[in-house]
Amino acid sequence: MSNVMNHVETLMQTKTIQHKPGKRIGILGGTFNPIHNGHLIIAEQVLDQLGLDKVCFMPDANPPHVDKKFAIDAKDRVAMISGSIRDNPKFAIEMTEIIRGGVSYSYDTMKQLTQQHPENHYYFIIGGDMVNYLHKWYRIDDLVEMVSFVGVKRDGYTPVSKYPVIWVDVPYIDISSSLIRSKIRQHQSIKYLVPSSVERYIKENHLYEK
Numbered sequence: 496m497s498n499v500m501n502h503v504e505t506l507m508q509t510k511t512i513q514h515k516p517g518k519r520i521g522i523l524g525g526t527f528n529p530i531h532n533g534h535l536i537i538a539e540q541v542l543d544q545l546g547l548d549k550v551c552f553m554p555d556a557n558p559p560h561v562d563k564k565f566a567i568d569a570k571d572r573v574a575m576i577s578g579s580i581r582d583n584p585k586f587a588i589e590m591t592e593i594i595r596g597g598v599s600y601s602y603d604t605m606k607q608l609t610q611q612h613p614e615n616h617y618y619f620i621i622g623g624d625m626v627n628y629l630h631k632w633y634r635i636d637d638l639v640e641m642v643s644f645v646g647v648k649r650d651g652y653t654p655v656s657k658y659p660v661i662w663v664d665v666p667y668i669d670i671s672s673s674l675i676r677s678k679i680r681q682h683q684s685i686k687y688l689v690p691s692s693v694e695r696y697i698k699e700n701h702l703y704e705k
């Protein structure tokens with residue numbers, strides 16, 4: 496029954512979305528340190544379930560979170576994203592934050608993108624865990640007016656928010672970039688947790704070994 500309700504909920508959301516003119520672009524922002532199969536699965540599921548035209552993976556320059564400072568060079572993160580999305584014509588990479596530099600506040604980025612492409616409507620995709628922190632985001636009240644937030648439901652996180660969030664059901668994938676980094680440090684396998692191109696890139700460039 497709950498699956499049926501979820502399906503109906505998604506269909507209703509999709510209907511609302513179809514009223515808007517222009518392209519419907521999903522934005523999956525993150526550090527991608529490194530990109531993993533969890534990112535790719537949620538991007539594909541949101542694209543399909545909401546009928547988006549495209550999902551852009553948007554690596555940040557410096558994440559707004561003070562507790563998430565260390566990331567490998569942007570050129571390596573970008574190379575791994577590019578290799579991972581190459582065979583999906585509806586996936587793209589959005590370089591705005593890397594090019595702008597500085598702290599990657601989503602408000603600044605989405606303001607820039609909506610000014611450059613006023614015909615598009617943007618769907619900012621975040622993990623269910625992040626939804627609970629939306630009140631801490633820079634200029635969140637203005638940001639929710641500019642984009643539609645899409646929350647990916649996750650086990651253990653209640654799909655409620657005081658902000659308008661479109662909830663999408665995605666099979667729970669317990670993969671994170673921290674898990675990948677930790678496995679590499681411990682000389683454990685990351686096969687099938689990341690695309691094979693990413694596994695190869697990490698090995699060839701000796702990333703995350705220390």
Ligand SMILES: Nc1ncnc2c1ncn2[C@@H]1O[C@H](COP(=O)(O)OP(=O)(O)OP(=O)(O)O)[C@@H](O)[C@H]1O
Nearest residue numbers: 524525526527533621622625647668670671672673
């Ligand atoms: N397995 C997953 N399921 C659902 N959402 C995810 C998953 N992995 C990442 N996300 C979401 O993708 C976005 C970008 O994630 P990010 O690049 O920070 O990766 P991460 O795996 O969360 O990294 P880290 O482990 O270093 O914190 C965030 O909104 C995050 O919540």
Ligand SMILES: O=C(O)c1ccc[n+]([C@@H]2O[C@H](COP(=O)([O-])O)[C@@H](O)[C@H]2O)c1
Nearest residue numbers: 524525526555559599600601602632633
């Ligand atoms: O703008 C903000 O205040 C803000 C605060 C936290 C996160 N974000 C964005 O949310 C996306 C996911 O963040 P993270 O920390 O899970 O990688 C990424 O694009 C961040 O820039 C943005």
